[in-house]
Amino acid sequence: METIEPRRYRFTGHERVLHNVSAIETLPDVLSMFGYRRVFVVCSRSIRTKSTFIERLKATLGERIVGLTDEVGEHSPLSNVLKAARQARDADADVIVSVGGGSVMDMCKAMQLCISENAYDRDSLLRLQFVLSEDGTEMLTTSRAPAAIRQIAIPTTLATSEWTPVSTPIDDETRLKARFVVPDGSPQVILYDPALLRQTPARLLMSTGIRGLDHAINTACSSAPHPFASLLAEKAIALYVHNLPKLVDGSEIDAFTQCQLATWYTGMGQMSVPHGFSHWMVHIIGPYGGIAHSDAACVLMLAQAKWLEGWVKPQHERLCTAIGQPGTPFHAILHNLLVQLAMPTTLDDLGLSRARLDAMIAPALEHPMVTRNNVRPIETESDLRAVLELAWRA
Structure with a gap:
């Protein structure tokens, strides 16, 4: 009889995936479903300046939006992560909504780690980089704090960052990638809007x-x-x-x-x-x-x-x-x-x-x-x- 080797399947913490929907029309109901009232938006600069999406989002959510940043940058520099995490903390946000590609979603995951671990400076954050399992096949988090805030993702690209709890922002000082596995870092909800995708170059x-x-x-x-x-x-x-x-x-x-x-x-x-x-x-x-x-x-x-x-x-x-x-x-x-x-x-x-x-x-x-x-x-x-x-x- 053929021997079947054991294999582990990893569920990454998503609670809802809504496919082929209008993000603008769907997001208010999603926020209400989870009881979120204070939204911090992280978006790409191009989405904010070259489309009407963010203005439409503001009109739809109104006072629910308590903060917004488009200071993300290529590869999500740690300095931008830390700044945005402090902004979300000071705004008393209870959820982060990302609108963009991998850099935007990576930044939001790292922001979650900052807020959950109360790590708002470079050295404190870098101490939380992942370690490898004994066999070297799995990345393990070093964070032990429960997630204090989650992300709702509205992807505008196709690179699949919305499907992992891994965040790899770039360290401004060394130009090397930091490496985090964020507890509950995979977005709680993903909204796939093909009409929004069509606005991406x-x-x-x-x-x-x-x-x-x-x-x-x-x-x-x-x-x-x-x-x-x-x-x-x-x-x-x-x-x-x-x-x-x-x-x-x-x-x-x-x-x-x-x-x-x-x-x-x-x-x-x-x-x-x-x-x-x-x-x-x-x-x-x-x-x-x-x-x-x-x-x-x-x-x-x-x-x-x-x-x-x-x-x-x-x-x-x-x-x-x-x-x-x-x-x-x-x-x-x-x-x-x-x-x-x-x-x-x-x-x-x-x-x-x-x-x-x-x-x-x-x-x-x-x-x-x-x-x-x-x-x-x-x-x-x-x-x-x-x-x-x-x-x-x-």
């Missing part, structure tokens, strides 16, 4: 979709897969590949809905299995290179697919079949998708020189996750340079 939307796709691929090709997570990931990958190209001209509203559904499938599984190189190396190239996470994910996702060719043959075959292209190399499918979307495929496309990348080797080797949980080992400097060499050519 197409290139940003597609690149964050690639980041979501990269998460799903890491789940499906994990070093310790879970059958439920893999099933969801395979469905998500097919949805991303088929629907991301339809976002180019924005004419098919159902494509936006299907891509949000793909983030849902991806998010439901990604915290239950360890992810590999492409997920984590983004955290080095992003802040060190001044490159958006999603752009870096395009290149690293493709390089990892080449690196794993032959090492995860059954997984790649299932994915190719789910996409509808059996017999095609998986990395070729990804390359064709990136070209179709006019996304970067090489480190050169990102504007990185070999000299700049050399400076990232040591931080990558020191990172707690980059060299862990890779099906094809990436453990030494030689391994790391070998996989990055694949990222220099399409």
Whole structure:
């Protein structure tokens, strides 16, 4: 009889997910459902200045809004996190509503940690970074305070940050990513509004979709897969590949809905299995290179697919079949998708020189996750340079 290895599935604390709704119309009822009366809004600068959404939200919620900030910044600098946490505390907010992408939601999670732990300075907050489980496959929180405030998320991108309690804001002083697992950090409620998604610039939307796709691929090709997570990931990958190209001209509203559904499938599984190189190396190239996470994910996702060719043959075959292209190399499918979307495929496309990348080797080797949980080992400097060499050519 075949032995079935034990696997853990991690529920991440969401209480409601509302899909294909109007966020403006739905949010008041959601607030009432949970008894929230004092809302602190965190949004992206572009949502506030280049759309009418925030003004409409103010008109709808009125005096329920007790504070608002659009001072988020790329990679959510810790200084902005701490400032916003103090503002939410001083406003006596009882819930945070996020409107934006991964940086906005990451900032809100870190704000939650500040408020719950009464940690309003850099050193106090950095002491709360996550630790790894004994087997190195799971990230564990070091916070012991119960959640003092929760987040309601209205995502405007496709990178799946709304599905995890993990927050990785950038430390202004070191330019390194801080790493937190926030108790009850996953949003209490997610509101998926495809009409709002259509207001996001197409290139940003597609690149964050690639980041979501990269998460799903890491789940499906994990070093310790879970059958439920893999099933969801395979469905998500097919949805991303088929629907991301339809976002180019924005004419098919159902494509936006299907891509949000793909983030849902991806998010439901990604915290239950360890992810590999492409997920984590983004955290080095992003802040060190001044490159958006999603752009870096395009290149690293493709390089990892080449690196794993032959090492995860059954997984790649299932994915190719789910996409509808059996017999095609998986990395070729990804390359064709990136070209179709006019996304970067090489480190050169990102504007990185070999000299700049050399400076990232040591931080990558020191990172707690980059060299862990890779099906094809990436453990030494030689391994790391070998996989990055694949990222220099399409």
